[in-house]
Amino acid sequence: METVTKTHVGAYGIIIKDNKIALIKKARGGYKGKLDLPGGGIEHNETPLEALYREIKEEVNCTVVSETLFDVVSKNITWQMEENLLEDLHHIGILYMVDVKESILKEDADGLDSNGSEWYEIKDLNEDLLSPFAWYAINKIK
Numbered sequence: 001m002e003t004v005t006k007t008h009v010g011a012y013g014i015i016i017k018d019n020k021i022a023l024i025k026k027a028r029g030g031y032k033g034k035l036d037l038p039g040g041g042i043e044h045n046e047t048p049l050e051a052l053y054r055e056i057k058e059e060v061n062c063t064v065v066s067e068t069l070f071d072v073v074s075k076n077i078t079w080q081m082e083e084n085l086l087e088d089l090h091h092i093g094i095l096y097m098v099d100v101k102e103s104i105l106k107e108d109a110d111g112l113d114s115n116g117s118e119w120y121e122i123k124d125l126n127e128d129l130l131s132p133f134a135w136y137a138i139n140k141i142k
Contacts, residue, residue, distance in 0.1 A: 013067070039051070048094045
């Protein structure tokens with residue numbers, strides 16, 4: 001089996017209201033099936049904040065009103081991309097605490113990474129349900 005290595009850098013939002021956190025349902029990639037923070041890759045010539053604002057709009061259909069840097073984290077995972085192909089992923093996340101205008105989230109899939117988003121009670125979440133970055137953020141907030 002072949003293994004490819006990749007480094008991915010993204011900006012992610014921690015959106016909390018009334019003891020609930022906004023999470024997306026991952027549609028693909030190494031965290032497929034997990035709940036994750038809204039956000040994603042920083043495109044060429046884009047700043048981390050520009051990526052954050054764009055990704056929050058795309059994945060949860062909310063407008064960012066303010067953001068504060070929360071932490072920068074990294075995680076290595078290996079996952080099966082295809083039948084005979086593994087990816088050794090070094091995932092770097094720039095995490096922000098985010099306030100948004102809206103409280104209604106986009107429920108439908110974006111056709112890319114997300115199978116929709118919704119509010120989750122923080123107390124009901126556990127490590128098995130979450131991506132590593134989402135689990136890290138929730139534990140640090142507690």
